[in-house]
Amino acid sequence: MRISELSLATGVPVATIKFYMRECLLPAGDPVTSTLADYGHAHVQRLRLVRALIDVGGLSVAATAEVVRALDKQGVAMHDVLGAAHHALSRPVPRETNLTGNELAEARHTVDTLIAARGWAVNPSAPARQRLARAIATLRRLDLAADPDTLGHYADAADGLAAYEVATVPEAPREAAALHVVLGTVLYEPVLTALRLLAHEAASARRFAALGKD
Amino acid sequence: MRISELSLATGVPVATIKFYMRECLLPAGDPVTSTLADYGHAHVQRLRLVRALIDVGGLSVAATAEVVRALDKQGVAMHDVLGAAHHALSRPVPRETNLTGNELAEARHTVDTLIAARGWAVNPSAPARQRLARAIATLRRLDLAADPDTLGHYADAADGLAAYEVATVPEAPREAAALHVVLGTVLYEPVLTALRLLAHEAASARRFAALGKD
Numbered sequence: 001m002r003i004s005e006l007s008l009a010t011g012v013p014v015a016t017i018k019f020y021m022r023e024c025l026l027p028a029g030d031p032v033t034s035t036l037a038d039y040g041h042a043h044v045q046r047l048r049l050v051r052a053l054i055d056v057g058g059l060s061v062a063a064t065a066e067v068v069r070a071l072d073k074q075g076v077a078m079h080d081v082l083g084a085a086h087h088a089l090s091r092p093v094p095r096e097t098n099l100t101g102n103e104l105a106e107a108r109h110t111v112d113t114l115i116a117a118r119g120w121a122v123n124p125s126a127p128a129r130q131r132l133a134r135a136i137a138t139l140r141r142l143d144l145a146a147d148p149d150t151l152g153h154y155a156d157a158a159d160g161l162a163a164y165e166v167a168t169v170p171e172a173p174r175e176a177a178a179l180h181v182v183l184g185t186v187l188y189e190p191v192l193t194a195l196r197l198l199a200h201e202a203a204s205a206r207r208f209a210a211l212g213k214d
Numbered sequence: 215m216r217i218s219e220l221s222l223a224t225g226v227p228v229a230t231i232k233f234y235m236r237e238c239l240l241p242a243g244d245p246v247t248s249t250l251a252d253y254g255h256a257h258v259q260r261l262r263l264v265r266a267l268i269d270v271g272g273l274s275v276a277a278t279a280e281v282v283r284a285l286d287k288q289g290v291a292m293h294d295v296l297g298a299a300h301h302a303l304s305r306p307v308p309r310e311t312n313l314t315g316n317e318l319a320e321a322r323h324t325v326d327t328l329i330a331a332r333g334w335a336v337n338p339s340a341p342a343r344q345r346l347a348r349a350i351a352t353l354r355r356l357d358l359a360a361d362p363d364t365l366g367h368y369a370d371a372a373d374g375l376a377a378y379e380v381a382t383v384p385e386a387p388r389e390a391a392a393l394h395v396v397l398g399t400v401l402y403e404p405v406l407t408a409l410r411l412l413a414h415e416a417a418s419a420r421r422f423a424a425l426g427k428d
Contacts, residue, residue, distance in 0.1 A: 048355065205335040
Protein backbone atom coordinates (compact mmCIF):
# COMPACT_ATOMS: atom_id res chain seq x y z
CA MET A 1 0.00 0.00 0.00
CA ARG A 2 1.01 3.65 -0.39
CA ILE A 3 1.94 5.79 2.63
CA SER A 4 -1.46 7.55 2.37
CA GLU A 5 -3.19 4.16 2.67
CA LEU A 6 -0.96 3.20 5.60
CA SER A 7 -2.07 6.44 7.22
CA LEU A 8 -5.74 5.64 6.58
CA ALA A 9 -5.35 2.07 7.89
CA THR A 10 -3.78 3.19 11.17
CA GLY A 11 -5.15 6.70 11.72
CA VAL A 12 -1.59 8.02 12.00
CA PRO A 13 -0.97 11.17 9.92
CA VAL A 14 1.49 10.87 7.01
CA ALA A 15 3.81 13.49 8.54
CA THR A 16 3.95 11.45 11.77
CA ILE A 17 4.71 8.24 9.86
CA LYS A 18 7.61 10.02 8.12
CA PHE A 19 8.84 11.31 11.48
CA TYR A 20 8.77 7.75 12.92
CA MET A 21 10.81 6.48 9.96
CA ARG A 22 13.43 9.20 10.50
CA GLU A 23 13.59 8.25 14.21
CA CYS A 24 13.99 4.53 13.32
CA LEU A 25 10.72 3.52 14.96
CA LEU A 26 9.46 2.15 11.65
CA PRO A 27 11.40 0.58 8.74
CA ALA A 28 11.24 2.28 5.36
CA GLY A 29 8.87 0.87 2.73
CA ASP A 30 10.02 -1.11 -0.32
CA PRO A 31 10.99 1.43 -3.00
CA VAL A 32 8.72 1.33 -6.09
CA THR A 33 10.04 4.43 -7.85
CA SER A 34 12.43 7.09 -6.59
CA THR A 35 9.55 8.89 -4.85
CA LEU A 36 7.12 6.03 -4.10
CA ALA A 37 7.41 3.17 -1.61
CA ASP A 38 5.26 0.19 -0.77
CA TYR A 39 4.13 -0.62 2.77
CA GLY A 40 2.77 -3.92 4.07
CA HIS A 41 0.98 -5.49 7.02
CA ALA A 42 4.19 -5.47 9.07
CA HIS A 43 4.16 -1.66 8.90
CA VAL A 44 0.58 -1.53 10.13
CA GLN A 45 1.47 -3.81 13.07
CA ARG A 46 4.61 -1.88 13.94
CA LEU A 47 2.80 1.46 13.79
CA ARG A 48 0.17 0.14 16.22
CA LEU A 49 2.91 -1.06 18.56
CA VAL A 50 4.68 2.31 18.44
CA ARG A 51 1.48 4.25 19.06
CA ALA A 52 0.54 1.99 21.97
CA LEU A 53 3.94 2.44 23.61
CA ILE A 54 3.82 6.22 23.21
CA ASP A 55 0.11 6.85 23.91
CA VAL A 56 -0.71 4.32 26.58
CA GLY A 57 2.71 3.42 27.92
CA GLY A 58 3.68 7.09 28.05
CA LEU A 59 7.11 6.25 26.60
CA SER A 60 9.26 8.91 24.97
CA VAL A 61 10.26 8.52 21.30
CA ALA A 62 13.78 7.63 22.45
CA ALA A 63 12.55 4.95 24.87
CA THR A 64 10.23 3.54 22.19
CA ALA A 65 13.18 3.35 19.77
CA GLU A 66 15.08 1.34 22.40
CA VAL A 67 12.30 -1.24 22.69
CA VAL A 68 11.95 -1.45 18.90
CA ARG A 69 15.72 -1.98 18.55
CA ALA A 70 15.66 -4.87 21.05
CA LEU A 71 12.70 -6.42 19.21
CA ASP A 72 14.41 -6.23 15.81
CA LYS A 73 17.79 -7.50 16.95
CA GLN A 74 18.40 -11.08 15.90
CA GLY A 75 19.73 -13.38 18.59
CA VAL A 76 18.38 -11.36 21.48
CA ALA A 77 16.71 -13.65 24.01
CA MET A 78 13.08 -13.02 24.95
CA HIS A 79 14.22 -12.35 28.49
CA ASP A 80 16.37 -9.45 27.25
CA VAL A 81 13.53 -7.96 25.18
CA LEU A 82 11.55 -7.90 28.41
CA GLY A 83 14.50 -6.14 30.05
CA ALA A 84 14.39 -3.41 27.39
CA ALA A 85 10.66 -2.93 27.98
CA HIS A 86 11.24 -2.66 31.73
CA HIS A 87 14.01 -0.15 31.28
CA ALA A 88 11.78 1.95 29.02
CA LEU A 89 8.85 1.75 31.44
CA SER A 90 10.86 3.17 34.32
CA ARG A 91 9.89 6.78 34.72
CA PRO A 92 12.63 9.41 34.75
CA VAL A 93 14.36 9.94 38.09
CA PRO A 94 12.88 13.04 39.81
CA ARG A 95 15.08 16.14 39.57
CA GLU A 96 15.44 16.52 43.31
CA THR A 97 14.34 14.25 46.07
CA ASN A 98 15.79 15.46 49.36
CA LEU A 99 16.45 11.86 50.28
CA THR A 100 19.84 11.27 51.85
CA GLY A 101 22.28 8.67 50.58
CA ASN A 102 21.78 6.85 53.87
CA GLU A 103 18.01 6.70 53.52
CA LEU A 104 18.35 5.39 49.96
CA ALA A 105 20.99 2.84 50.96
CA GLU A 106 18.75 1.48 53.74
CA ALA A 107 15.79 1.27 51.37
CA ARG A 108 17.94 -0.41 48.75
CA HIS A 109 18.97 -2.97 51.36
CA THR A 110 15.27 -3.63 52.06
CA VAL A 111 14.67 -4.15 48.32
CA ASP A 112 17.62 -6.52 47.92
CA THR A 113 16.56 -8.51 51.01
CA LEU A 114 12.98 -8.79 49.74
CA ILE A 115 14.11 -9.98 46.30
CA ALA A 116 16.51 -12.53 47.81
CA ALA A 117 13.91 -13.78 50.30
CA ARG A 118 11.48 -14.42 47.45
CA GLY A 119 14.12 -16.14 45.35
CA TRP A 120 13.48 -13.74 42.46
CA ALA A 121 16.18 -13.78 39.75
CA VAL A 122 16.44 -10.06 38.98
CA ASN A 123 19.32 -8.19 37.31
CA PRO A 124 21.23 -6.17 39.98
CA SER A 125 20.98 -3.10 37.71
CA ALA A 126 17.24 -3.45 36.97
CA PRO A 127 15.85 0.12 37.17
CA ALA A 128 12.79 -1.14 39.11
CA ARG A 129 15.09 -1.90 42.08
CA GLN A 130 16.10 1.76 42.35
CA ARG A 131 12.56 2.95 41.71
CA LEU A 132 11.24 0.75 44.50
CA ALA A 133 14.02 1.84 46.87
CA ARG A 134 13.18 5.49 46.21
CA ALA A 135 9.46 4.87 46.92
CA ILE A 136 10.30 3.00 50.13
CA ALA A 137 12.68 5.71 51.37
CA THR A 138 10.00 8.35 50.74
CA LEU A 139 7.35 6.33 52.57
CA ARG A 140 9.67 6.01 55.58
CA ARG A 141 10.54 9.69 55.55
CA LEU A 142 6.80 10.38 55.79
CA ASP A 143 6.26 7.80 58.54
CA LEU A 144 4.25 5.48 56.31
CA ALA A 145 4.73 1.74 56.67
CA ALA A 146 7.38 0.16 54.43
CA ASP A 147 8.34 -2.80 56.61
CA PRO A 148 8.77 -6.29 55.13
CA ASP A 149 5.26 -7.29 56.23
CA THR A 150 3.59 -4.34 54.48
CA LEU A 151 5.72 -4.72 51.36
CA GLY A 152 4.87 -8.42 51.39
CA HIS A 153 1.21 -7.60 50.62
CA TYR A 154 2.27 -5.76 47.45
CA ALA A 155 4.86 -8.38 46.52
CA ASP A 156 2.25 -11.15 46.85
CA ALA A 157 -0.13 -9.29 44.55
CA ALA A 158 2.69 -8.57 42.07
CA ASP A 159 3.87 -12.18 42.18
CA GLY A 160 0.46 -13.61 41.40
CA LEU A 161 -0.10 -11.21 38.52
CA ALA A 162 3.36 -11.67 37.03
CA ALA A 163 3.07 -15.46 37.07
CA TYR A 164 -0.29 -15.16 35.31
CA GLU A 165 1.03 -12.63 32.76
CA VAL A 166 4.17 -14.55 31.83
CA ALA A 167 2.18 -17.81 31.53
CA THR A 168 -0.05 -16.21 28.87
CA VAL A 169 2.89 -15.32 26.58
CA PRO A 170 2.57 -17.45 23.42
CA GLU A 171 5.24 -20.10 22.78
CA ALA A 172 5.93 -19.04 19.19
CA PRO A 173 6.56 -17.44 16.79
CA ARG A 174 9.29 -15.46 18.48
CA GLU A 175 8.15 -12.10 17.05
CA ALA A 176 4.63 -12.62 18.41
CA ALA A 177 5.95 -13.67 21.81
CA ALA A 178 8.23 -10.64 22.02
CA LEU A 179 5.44 -8.30 20.98
CA HIS A 180 3.17 -9.83 23.62
CA VAL A 181 5.79 -9.45 26.35
CA VAL A 182 6.57 -5.82 25.52
CA LEU A 183 2.97 -4.76 25.04
CA GLY A 184 1.70 -6.69 28.03
CA THR A 185 4.34 -5.21 30.32
CA VAL A 186 3.43 -1.69 29.27
CA LEU A 187 -0.31 -1.97 28.72
CA TYR A 188 -1.48 -3.94 31.74
CA GLU A 189 0.18 -1.47 34.12
CA PRO A 190 -2.56 1.19 33.62
CA VAL A 191 -5.17 -1.57 33.93
CA LEU A 192 -3.75 -2.48 37.33
CA THR A 193 -3.31 1.08 38.61
CA ALA A 194 -6.76 2.22 37.42
CA LEU A 195 -8.40 -0.84 39.00
CA ARG A 196 -6.53 -0.15 42.24
CA LEU A 197 -8.01 3.37 42.35
CA LEU A 198 -11.51 2.06 41.62
CA ALA A 199 -11.22 -0.68 44.26
CA HIS A 200 -9.75 1.90 46.65
CA GLU A 201 -12.72 4.21 46.16
CA ALA A 202 -15.12 1.30 46.73
CA ALA A 203 -13.28 0.24 49.90
CA SER A 204 -13.26 3.84 51.12
CA ALA A 205 -17.01 4.12 50.50
CA ARG A 206 -17.56 0.98 52.59
CA ARG A 207 -15.52 2.34 55.47
CA PHE A 208 -16.00 6.13 55.38
CA ALA A 209 -19.09 7.08 53.39
CA ALA A 210 -21.42 5.99 56.23
CA LEU A 211 -19.69 8.59 58.43
CA GLY A 212 -20.87 11.37 56.08
CA LYS A 213 -19.02 14.61 56.80
CA ASP A 214 -17.29 12.93 59.79
CA MET B 215 11.77 28.99 62.99
CA ARG B 216 12.96 31.30 60.20
CA ILE B 217 12.50 30.41 56.53
CA SER B 218 16.22 29.54 56.29
CA GLU B 219 15.78 27.05 59.14
CA LEU B 220 12.68 25.60 57.48
CA SER B 221 14.80 25.13 54.37
CA LEU B 222 17.53 23.37 56.37
CA ALA B 223 15.00 21.13 58.15
CA THR B 224 13.41 19.96 54.92
CA GLY B 225 16.16 20.28 52.34
CA VAL B 226 13.90 22.46 50.19
CA PRO B 227 15.61 25.65 48.89
CA VAL B 228 14.27 28.99 50.21
CA ALA B 229 13.31 30.11 46.68
CA THR B 230 11.25 26.93 46.21
CA ILE B 231 9.49 27.44 49.58
CA LYS B 232 8.56 30.99 48.51
CA PHE B 233 7.29 29.64 45.16
CA TYR B 234 5.11 27.08 46.98
CA MET B 235 3.63 29.81 49.18
CA ARG B 236 2.75 31.90 46.10
CA GLU B 237 1.13 28.80 44.53
CA CYS B 238 -0.88 28.15 47.75
CA LEU B 239 0.80 24.80 48.39
CA LEU B 240 2.04 26.06 51.76
CA PRO B 241 0.44 28.60 54.15
CA ALA B 242 2.39 31.78 54.97
CA GLY B 243 4.32 31.92 58.25
CA ASP B 244 3.21 33.99 61.27
CA PRO B 245 4.50 37.53 60.72
CA VAL B 246 7.13 38.61 63.29
CA THR B 247 8.18 41.87 61.67
CA SER B 248 7.26 43.30 58.26
CA THR B 249 10.06 41.22 56.64
CA LEU B 250 10.31 38.22 59.01
CA ALA B 251 7.89 35.34 59.56
CA ASP B 252 7.85 32.37 61.89
CA TYR B 253 7.35 28.78 60.65
CA GLY B 254 6.38 25.76 62.73
CA HIS B 255 6.20 21.96 62.64
CA ALA B 256 3.04 22.13 60.48
CA HIS B 257 5.09 23.80 57.74
CA VAL B 258 7.71 21.06 57.88
CA GLN B 259 4.99 18.39 57.58
CA ARG B 260 3.21 20.18 54.75
CA LEU B 261 6.45 20.70 52.82
CA ARG B 262 7.21 16.99 53.08
CA LEU B 263 3.73 16.17 51.80
CA VAL B 264 4.08 18.58 48.86
CA ARG B 265 7.50 17.23 47.91
CA ALA B 266 6.27 13.65 48.11
CA LEU B 267 3.30 14.38 45.85
CA ILE B 268 5.49 16.16 43.30
CA ASP B 269 8.61 13.97 43.43
CA VAL B 270 7.20 10.51 43.94
CA GLY B 271 3.60 10.90 42.85
CA GLY B 272 4.69 12.84 39.78
CA LEU B 273 1.88 15.37 40.35
CA SER B 274 1.99 18.79 38.74
CA VAL B 275 2.00 21.88 40.96
CA ALA B 276 -1.65 22.52 39.98
CA ALA B 277 -2.71 18.96 40.87
CA THR B 278 -0.82 19.17 44.16
CA ALA B 279 -2.63 22.44 44.96
CA GLU B 280 -5.96 20.64 44.38
CA VAL B 281 -5.11 17.90 46.87
CA VAL B 282 -3.89 20.46 49.43
CA ARG B 283 -7.11 22.47 49.02
CA ALA B 284 -9.27 19.40 49.67
CA LEU B 285 -7.17 18.56 52.74
CA ASP B 286 -7.50 22.07 54.19
CA LYS B 287 -11.20 22.49 53.53
CA GLN B 288 -13.27 22.11 56.69
CA GLY B 289 -16.31 19.82 56.46
CA VAL B 290 -14.96 17.80 53.54
CA ALA B 291 -15.52 14.10 54.17
CA MET B 292 -12.53 11.76 54.10
CA HIS B 293 -14.10 10.00 51.16
CA ASP B 294 -13.94 13.26 49.14
CA VAL B 295 -10.32 13.91 50.06
CA LEU B 296 -9.60 10.49 48.60
CA GLY B 297 -11.51 11.56 45.48
CA ALA B 298 -9.25 14.60 45.09
CA ALA B 299 -6.16 12.41 45.40
CA HIS B 300 -7.52 10.03 42.76
CA HIS B 301 -8.32 12.85 40.42
CA ALA B 302 -4.79 14.23 40.83
CA LEU B 303 -3.21 10.81 40.30
CA SER B 304 -4.89 10.32 36.93
CA ARG B 305 -2.30 11.00 34.28
CA PRO B 306 -3.12 13.51 31.54
CA VAL B 307 -5.13 12.15 28.63
CA PRO B 308 -2.80 11.36 25.68
CA ARG B 309 -2.82 13.96 22.91
CA GLU B 310 -3.95 11.52 20.28
CA THR B 311 -5.09 7.96 20.61
CA ASN B 312 -6.56 6.82 17.27
CA LEU B 313 -9.23 4.99 19.24
CA THR B 314 -12.69 5.37 17.75
CA GLY B 315 -15.68 6.50 19.79
CA ASN B 316 -17.13 3.05 19.29
CA GLU B 317 -14.06 1.26 20.65
CA LEU B 318 -14.05 3.55 23.69
CA ALA B 319 -17.80 3.13 24.28
CA GLU B 320 -17.48 -0.68 24.21
CA ALA B 321 -14.53 -0.56 26.61
CA ARG B 322 -16.43 1.84 28.88
CA HIS B 323 -19.30 -0.64 28.91
CA THR B 324 -16.87 -3.38 29.99
CA VAL B 325 -15.63 -1.14 32.81
CA ASP B 326 -19.13 -0.28 34.02
CA THR B 327 -20.17 -3.95 33.90
CA LEU B 328 -17.09 -5.02 35.86
CA ILE B 329 -17.67 -2.37 38.54
CA ALA B 330 -21.35 -3.27 38.86
CA ALA B 331 -20.60 -7.01 38.99
CA ARG B 332 -18.20 -6.44 41.88
CA GLY B 333 -20.65 -4.19 43.71
CA TRP B 334 -18.08 -1.39 43.87
CA ALA B 335 -19.53 2.03 44.78
CA VAL B 336 -17.58 4.30 42.42
CA ASN B 337 -18.45 7.81 41.24
CA PRO B 338 -19.68 7.66 37.60
CA SER B 339 -17.26 10.51 36.77
CA ALA B 340 -14.20 8.96 38.51
CA PRO B 341 -11.28 9.57 36.11
CA ALA B 342 -10.02 6.02 36.71
CA ARG B 343 -13.08 4.68 34.83
CA GLN B 344 -12.04 6.52 31.68
CA ARG B 345 -8.38 5.63 32.14
CA LEU B 346 -9.24 1.96 32.45
CA ALA B 347 -11.57 2.11 29.41
CA ARG B 348 -8.79 3.67 27.34
CA ALA B 349 -6.33 0.95 28.39
CA ILE B 350 -8.86 -1.79 27.59
CA ALA B 351 -9.71 -0.34 24.16
CA THR B 352 -5.99 -0.18 23.33
CA LEU B 353 -5.41 -3.77 24.45
CA ARG B 354 -8.27 -4.93 22.20
CA ARG B 355 -7.02 -2.91 19.25
CA LEU B 356 -3.73 -4.77 19.63
CA ASP B 357 -5.41 -8.18 20.02
CA LEU B 358 -4.38 -8.53 23.65
CA ALA B 359 -6.83 -10.09 26.09
CA ALA B 360 -9.17 -7.69 27.89
CA ASP B 361 -12.08 -10.02 28.50
CA PRO B 362 -13.89 -10.16 31.88
CA ASP B 363 -11.87 -13.22 32.93
CA THR B 364 -8.49 -11.59 32.24
CA LEU B 365 -9.55 -8.31 33.85
CA GLY B 366 -10.80 -10.32 36.82
CA HIS B 367 -7.20 -11.31 37.69
CA TYR B 368 -6.23 -7.65 37.95
CA ALA B 369 -9.44 -6.70 39.76
CA ASP B 370 -8.87 -9.45 42.34
CA ALA B 371 -5.34 -8.21 43.01
CA ALA B 372 -6.56 -4.59 43.22
CA ASP B 373 -9.43 -5.53 45.51
CA GLY B 374 -7.20 -7.33 47.97
CA LEU B 375 -4.69 -4.50 48.10
CA ALA B 376 -7.34 -1.76 48.40
CA ALA B 377 -9.08 -3.52 51.27
CA TYR B 378 -5.74 -3.84 53.05
CA GLU B 379 -4.79 -0.21 52.35
CA VAL B 380 -8.07 1.32 53.47
CA ALA B 381 -8.10 -0.84 56.64
CA THR B 382 -4.73 0.65 57.69
CA VAL B 383 -6.00 4.26 57.60
CA PRO B 384 -5.97 5.56 61.21
CA GLU B 385 -9.34 6.35 62.83
CA ALA B 386 -8.36 9.81 64.04
CA PRO B 387 -7.36 12.58 64.15
CA ARG B 388 -8.98 13.60 60.86
CA GLU B 389 -5.89 15.45 59.57
CA ALA B 390 -3.70 12.40 60.09
CA ALA B 391 -6.26 10.13 58.43
CA ALA B 392 -6.59 12.42 55.40
CA LEU B 393 -2.82 12.68 55.08
CA HIS B 394 -2.51 8.91 55.26
CA VAL B 395 -5.19 8.41 52.58
CA VAL B 396 -3.71 10.94 50.15
CA LEU B 397 -0.10 9.85 50.64
CA GLY B 398 -0.92 6.16 50.62
CA THR B 399 -2.90 6.44 47.40
CA VAL B 400 -0.04 8.21 45.66
CA LEU B 401 2.99 6.56 47.23
CA TYR B 402 2.07 2.88 47.18
CA GLU B 403 1.38 3.00 43.43
CA PRO B 404 5.11 3.06 42.51
CA VAL B 405 5.70 0.31 45.10
CA LEU B 406 3.14 -1.85 43.32
CA THR B 407 4.27 -1.09 39.75
CA ALA B 408 7.98 -1.55 40.60
CA LEU B 409 7.27 -4.84 42.35
CA ARG B 410 5.23 -6.00 39.35
CA LEU B 411 8.25 -5.39 37.08
CA LEU B 412 10.58 -7.22 39.45
CA ALA B 413 8.19 -10.17 39.80
CA HIS B 414 7.71 -10.09 36.03
CA GLU B 415 11.45 -10.34 35.43
CA ALA B 416 11.70 -13.23 37.91
CA ALA B 417 8.79 -15.07 36.26
CA SER B 418 10.31 -14.46 32.84
CA ALA B 419 13.66 -15.85 34.02
CA ARG B 420 11.90 -18.99 35.27
CA ARG B 421 10.15 -19.49 31.92
CA PHE B 422 12.58 -18.13 29.31
CA ALA B 423 16.10 -17.86 30.69
CA ALA B 424 16.65 -21.63 30.42
CA LEU B 425 16.01 -21.32 26.67
CA GLY B 426 19.05 -19.06 26.34
CA LYS B 427 19.06 -17.32 22.97
CA ASP B 428 15.89 -19.23 21.97
